[in-house]
Amino acid sequence: MEQTGIRLSAEAFGPLYPYIVNPEITDVDYNGTDLWIVTTDNRRRKIDTAKESISTSFLEQFCGRVANEVSRSFNQMENVLEAETENLRITMVHESVAVSGRSFSIRKSLPAVRFSPDEAVAAEYCSAEMLGLLVNCVLAKMNFVFCGEPAAGKTECAKFFSQFIPANEKVITIEDNPEWHYRQINPGKDCVELKINSRLDYSKAIKTCLRLNPNWLMLSEVRSKEAKSLIECWSTGIKGFTTLHTDDVRKIPDRLLNMMEHQMDAERLVNDIYSYVDVGILLRKKENLKDGTIRRYIDQICFFYRKKMDNRIALIAKDGVLQQAALPEEIVDRFYREGIMQPMECKVLGRLYDTKKKEHRWGNKEKERWGGNETE
Numbered sequence: 227m228e229q230t231g232i233r234l235s236a237e238a239f240g241p242l243y244p245y246i247v248n249p250e251i252t253d254v255d256y257n258g259t260d261l262w263i264v265t266t267d268n269r270r271r272k273i274d275t276a277k278e279s280i281s282t283s284f285l286e287q288f289c290g291r292v293a294n295e296v297s298r299s300f301n302q303m304e305n306v307l308e309a310e311t312e313n314l315r316i317t318m319v320h321e322s323v324a325v326s327g328r329s330f331s332i333r334k335s336l337p338a339v340r341f342s343p344d345e346a347v348a349a350e351y352c353s354a355e356m357l358g359l360l361v362n363c364v365l366a367k368m369n370f371v372f373c374g375e376p377a378a379g380k381t382e383c384a385k386f387f388s389q390f391i392p393a394n395e396k397v398i399t400i401e402d403n404p405e406w407h408y409r410q411i412n413p414g415k416d417c418v419e420l421k422i423n424s425r426l427d428y429s430k431a432i433k434t435c436l437r438l439n440p441n442w443l444m445l446s447e448v449r450s451k452e453a454k455s456l457i458e459c460w461s462t463g464i465k466g467f468t469t470l471h472t473d474d475v476r477k478i479p480d481r482l483l484n485m486m487e488h489q490m491d492a493e494r495l496v497n498d499i500y501s502y503v504d505v506g507i508l509l510r511k512k513e514n515l516k517d518g519t520i521r522r523y524i525d526q527i528c529f530f531y532r533k534k535m536d537n538r539i540a541l542i543a544k545d546g547v548l549q550q551a552a553l554p555e556e557i558v559d560r561f562y563r564e565g566i567m568q569p570m571e572c573k574v575l576g577r578l579y580d581t582k583k584k585e586h587r588w589g590n591k592e593k594e595r596w597g598g599n600e601t602e
Contacts (some may be wrong), residue, residue: 241276
């Protein structure tokens with residue numbers, strides 16, 4: 227996607243400008259006839275008053291300005307145009323292929339985390355125990371894969387947990403669209419931001435990362451053959467976050483294997499996936515049909531690991547609820563090595579919820595195990 231120098235001004239965005247600069251709005255979509263917005267409280271609604279102001283002449287002018295900024299054509303032959311500013315991702319579809327008329331989508335990616343730990347628990351984004359567990363996974367230097375359907379909130383979840391990477395550990399971000407905003411969200415932390423373009427693809431960027439002495443690699447999304455480079459990078463001891471599209475955490479290994487360019491690579495790296503991909507998190511969204519609000523939440527959490535030469539998956543949370551069984555010893559030992567004796571209780575969060583008052587007790591003996599469901 228091309229970077230555009232289009233200025234964020236009323237002149238450039240015309241009747242769209244009030245919605246673009248409104249910090250409470252995350253998405254601005256036009257379907258050829260109607261303008262729709264999505265707000266930070268996850269409401270989606272139609273703006274009836276915008277219909278007259280978004281004229282054919284404005285659409286021509288706006289699309290032409292964006293096309294000129296990225297030196298691209300936008301016509302019947304070149305019927306899809308993608309561009310970006312520092313905080314906007316713009317996609318346009320020409321009326322020759324959009325039956326309803328010329329359409330566009332503008333997604334805002336703001337350099338901010340949209341909720342605090344307290345707000346996450348209060349909004350039932352996740353339970354206090356799930357929150358403590360996942361923050362401790364960051365502190366225990368585990369590798370994360372955030373998955374879900376498009377717009378489920380994978381990147382927002384990753385941004386939230388990236389806050390807990392220790393300040394003295396170097397982070398490298400790799401992305402084609404600016405969404406992590408790690409440096410802005412975490413001012414003063416050590417970070418190098420790499421942007422994918424026609425001269426730097428994902429695989430080359432990951433290999434370059436190895437020479438920059440990072441502690442963490444944050445890859446915006448794993449889609450194709452770069453899966454091999456990512457697993458090999460993590461096998462060197464570098465930790466990291468990435469996202470991918472799937473509807474179940476237990477499908478993550480197969481999704482990664484299917485991205486391998488050669489079958490030989492898939493066969494060679496299958497055990498490495500279970501060794502170096504540690505945590506899988508599935509995000510879901512549900513719409514309330516009564517008021518149009520959209521609830522995003524952590525639906526599943528699992529751990530990947532190897533035991534006695536076998537590849538294992540421990541499903542820890544399902545349907546947004548923690549399961550009641552024992553955490554695998556291999557995972558608990560990872561916490562203990564970092565001095566984390568109670569995986570559900572995170573001192574970094576400052577105030578954590580008194581789990582003694584909860585229905586579950588996570589143990590007061592140093593080696594008491596905590597629970598999940600294990601599958602082959």
